[in-house]
Amino acid sequence: MQKITFRKLIGENYIYPELQGHFIEFLGSCIYDGIWVGEDSEIPNYHGIRKDLVDAFQKLHPPVIRWPGGCYADVYHWRNGIGPRENRPVTYNENFGTFETDPNQFGTHEMMEFCEMIGAKPWFNINMMTGSPAEMREWMEYCNRQESTTLTRERKVNGHEAPFQVEYWGIGNEVWDGGGKMTPQMYANEYRKFTSSCPSFGSGDQAFPPKCIASGPDGNKPKERVVWTKDFFKEMGKYRMPSLYGYDLHFYNWNLKQLQTEKKFDEKQWYDVINGCKELENVIHEQRCLIDAGLEALPKPEGPFRAAPRKCELIVGEWGNWHSSAFNARPALYQQCTMRDAVTTALTLDIFHRNTGDVRMACVAQSVNVLNSLFLTDGEHCILTPNYDVFDMYQVHQGAYTLGFEEKNKDPEVCIFASIKNDDIYVNLVNTSYSxxxxxxxxxxxxxxxxxxxxxxxxxxxxxxxxxHPNRVRCKEGKAPAREKDSFQIALPAASVSVYHFRKTETEK
Structure with a gap:
């Protein structure tokens, strides 16, 4: 029997809520039919946004949501998505096999209303490949400027008088491939130009500068990702350092060994996927060390003027299971989610929680109808996948502190994480055994x-x-553990995710 001992009930590292972030994109049916159904739809909605999805999303207290891409960001022009909907242009989306027209009904204002309803901060990804620094700057001004300008007056005419205060701005997306097939040197030059174009929105204590997030490497290429990060920070170290809040790594748990359905698998295929997600922990450690080495090598700025801080947060802007069958799915990248996906979702969130000192923010790809989804829609139905339950169970860790423990007789198939918030102790127990x-x-x-x-x-x-069968796989109340003096005996079902909640007694405070 594996034994876990908690010597001290004292929190260690703060768990950033943003580690439980989300990602949505006009890809397949993520936005249209997923989030946006239109105000005239017979499906219940809040100003065109699917009501049951909003209601369920609110319960997760999502901290941040990334939009409009993804690869789609680099062909998206924000002006197509503002103003009267009947006047918005219809464009065409070839992104990842979507091959559908985009009526641009879900734009900046709809996205911000969605964020406000579910309580999430927005992360906007700008168009670097087919856009320009001027287009980016105008979008930032439109969203965040307080003073009366032509752009802010236009925002007010379109229905929102107060600034949106969009904090996070991604500067390009996957620039090593769909975002331009750039080299790190090419991208660094573009990044400098775009970030230098950002407005500051005030000065001193009143300033609200955008938090610019650079496109990091392809996390699934072991050699390339190392060289990319080294070369990017080497280039950043030449002359004057631009503003750099975060570095956006993408990592997918590929399941591409054979064309198989995501719904049918044997025991070997179960473990292939379960073990595949664990690689991300090593990738995070590797990239954090490379970033820190790159920052350390930056030359010290000359002169009395304030320079950009020598700090950069590691962010995992896209993560999740990607099964081979998704490539042939219609709508594009539609993927069912079984208990295998729920277990890897739990393991991945535990990786983020455990390494909260190394990674600052992460977004599951994607929240609705695409890949590792929490929500699947089918006409009027909004189905909550087992992944939804994992996020629901794990939200207790938002704003908590990691809690250390010792292990004896460790079982490699049982994964454990614990946190503490005030007097409440939460212990995650994931049994990865198939049977x-x-x-x-x-x-x-x-x-x-x-x-x-x-x-x-x-x-x-x-x-x-x-x-x-919308509730075939659903979180249930677990059995109370057997108590023996200072310990609890717990039985974990095969292929399961559990969260046990304890509370300090008066004698422990």
């Missing part, structure tokens, strides 16, 4: 009281939710 239940012991120096347990599992790991 075996597991027993573990949680031991405390001073035993807290058990509050509740939540467990997500299914008798068949291949199970998923659909319109006919």
């Amino acid at each position: 075996e239940s597991k027993k573990i012991e949680l031991k405390f120096k001073q035993c807290p009281e058990f509050v509740e347990a939540k467990t997500l599992y299914s008798k068949d790991p291949q199970n998923y939710n659909d319109a006919k």
Whole structure:
């Protein structure tokens, strides 16, 4: 039996809520039919945005949501998505096999209303490839300028008097491929030009400068990602350093060994995917070290004027399972989510939580109808995938602190993470075994009281939710653990995700 011992119930590293971020893009049916149904739709909606999706999203307290891409960002012109909807141009989207017209009904104002309804901060990705610094600057001015200008008056005419205060701005997307097939040197030059064009929105304590996020490497290419990051920061170190808040790494857990459906798999295929997601932890450590080395090598600025801070946050702007069958799906990249996806989603979030000192923000790709989704829509139906339950169970860690523990008789198939928030202790227990239940012991120096347990599992790991069976796989109340003095005995079902909640007693405070 694996034994976990908590010597001290004292928090360590702060868990940024932004590690549980989301990503949406005009790709397949993510936006249209997914989020946007239109005000005239028979499907219940809030000003055109699907009501049941908003209501369910609100419950997750999503911290940030990235839009409009992804690859689509680099062909998106923001002016196409403002003003009266009946006057907006119709464009065409070839992005990742979407091959559909874009009526531009979901634009800046609709995105901001969506963010306001679900309580998320927006992350806007600008068009670097087919756009210009002038277009980016005008979008920033339109969104964030307080003073009365032609652009802010236009924003008011379009329905929003106060500035949107968009904080995060991605400067290009995957520039190593669909974003321009650039070299790090080419991109660094473009990045300097675009970020130098950003407005500052005030000065001193009143300033609201954009937090510019650079396009990082392809996380799935071990050799290229190392060289890319080294070369990018070497280029940044030449002469004057531009503003650089974050560095956006993308990593997908590819399942491409054979063309197989994401809904049918054997035990070997289960473990291929489960083990594949674990690589991300090494990638994060590697990239954090490379970023820190690059920052350390920057020349010290000359003169009395304030220079850009020698700091850069690592961000994972896209992550999730990508099964081979998604390439042939219609709508594009539509993918069902089974317990296999739920377990890897839990493991990945635990990687972020465990390494909160190394990674600052992360966005699952994508939230609706694409790849590792939390929501799948089918006409009037909005189905919550098992991934939704994982995010729901794990939201307790937002704003908490990591909690250290010791392991004995470690079982490699049981993955553990713990956090503490005030007097509440949350322990994640993920059993990655395809078919075996597991027993573990949680031991405390001073035993807290058990509050509740939540467990997500299914008798068949291949199970998923659909319109006919929307609750086939759903989080349930877990069994109370058996207590023996200062320890708890817990049984974990095979292929399961559990969160156990304890609370400090008065003697421990």
